Amino acid sequence: MNHLAAIAIFAIIIFTGNVNAHENKAKASGHEALTETSLQIENWMTDEHVWNVQAAPGTAREAEAELKVESWMTDQKAWELAYLAATETEGELALEDWMMNNTYWKI
Template sequence: MKTTNNVQKAITKTLAVIFSFVLISITVQAQEFWKSVLSNSSFHQIAMVMVDDASTVTAATTGTTDATFYYEEESDADLNLEDWMVNESYFGMGLNYETEMESNLELEDWMMNENLFTGVAAWFSIEADETLELEDWMTDTNYFGVRTVEVEIEKDAELQLEPWMTSAKTWNI
């Protein structure tokens, strides 16, 4: 049973790899297909006109007739601000916005009645931890193997000015 499961897993993985290779080869061929379709259509001419910075593009470069295409850049006319564009009655739809104030909360008698709130408190009990006691072994230094550490303070040597530090050749001054 275990062998058949392993064989089935191996076959599934092999089929997945083969299927991946087939899909990759199809997508590579599809890229070449779309390149050939776009290079032999009017879309290619339009794309060439849009990309080229020169003022004319000859159709001879695309492999078609000897026609020449001219294009010029267009711009829209300036927009004018009209009165209705700044009139709030067109856009406000008559809505009035008011700031709403909440009233202050008041303490009522039932809020102070402890009999109303005892049901939940009965479920909880307060536990107190036992007081900790200090035992002899806790303060015994032999038990923990306390070691003394010696600290040696090192002093750096005095800094001295050397000739290369002030040389103009060293610092390209």
């Protein structure tokens, strides 16, 4: 079975090595040959009735909340990198008993 698999892999290598490529032009895709039509402004694009929200009868606009500057937005301490990402201190590396115990490391 292994012999048959090795022959199959060798045959694939032989066949892929015999590729006969002639052109070396790079083409992104077939859409490069298409030409785009020019863009035209249509009447509905500039019509006030289409874009004026209050023009539609029976519709009410939602009142948006007023934007306010809050204290945290202007607090200099809130934007300091040292404050945002507090550095953690790690203890010293030390050898522990289980690391040197031979019973844990016997195979």
